[in-house]
Amino acid sequence: MKITKIIVLTALILSLSAAAVAQKKAADYKITNVRIVPFDGATGEFGEEIKPGGDRSFFNDLSISLFVAVEISGEKGTFEAGRKAEITVTEGKKLKTKKxxxxxxxxxxxxxxIPVWLDSAMCSDVKITARLVGQKTPSSVTRTVPFLCGE
Incomplete structure (x- = not known):
């Protein structure tokens, strides 16, 4: 009887400690950069990265596409199911893509x-908003690249 109680208590302690370990979540992630690199379809070459706060704009550049890489920082080796990045891109008032x-x-x-490819041709400001969902702490970054077409 005493051995049975010890075995039951040991099993209970082990299962509770395993459950506590399984419930430990990784610290919330953060969006630390939205990298934007233009690609010229007429030359097949990538341009220089458009840095935050830069003054790069495009006028009648109908062959320019954009490669966007959303950088997410967190504790190395961690993964949390249900923790997602939502990337929304508008061109002017029109939704260009949502991922x-x-x-x-x-x-x-x-x-x-997380990569995003934005096809040419763009003729209105392109606004890229990346945000994390599925975690307690909000994290989002918005970048805008000016595009304009006309005479």
Whole structure:
């Protein structure tokens, strides 16, 4: 009888400690950069990255597409199911693209990147908003690239 109680108590303690370990979530992630690189379809070449706060704009550049990489920072080696990045891109008032993607395994450098390709031609300001969903702490970054077409 005493051995049975010890076995039952040991099993209970082990199952409770395993449940406590399983419930530990990774610290909330953060969007740390939205990298934007223009691509010229007429030359097949990538341009220089458009840095935050820069003054780069495009006028009648109908062959320019944009490569966007959303950088997410977190504790290396962590993964949280249901933690996603929502990336919304508008051109003027028109929705250009919307993407909701699971954040993958955070790499050795503490980063994970989600790519977005924006096809040419763009003739109104392009606004890119990336935000994390499925976690307690909000994190979002918005970038705008000026595009204009006309005479």
């Amino acid at each position: 909701l993607e699971q954040v993958g395994l955070i790499g050795e450098g503490g980063k994970f990147y």
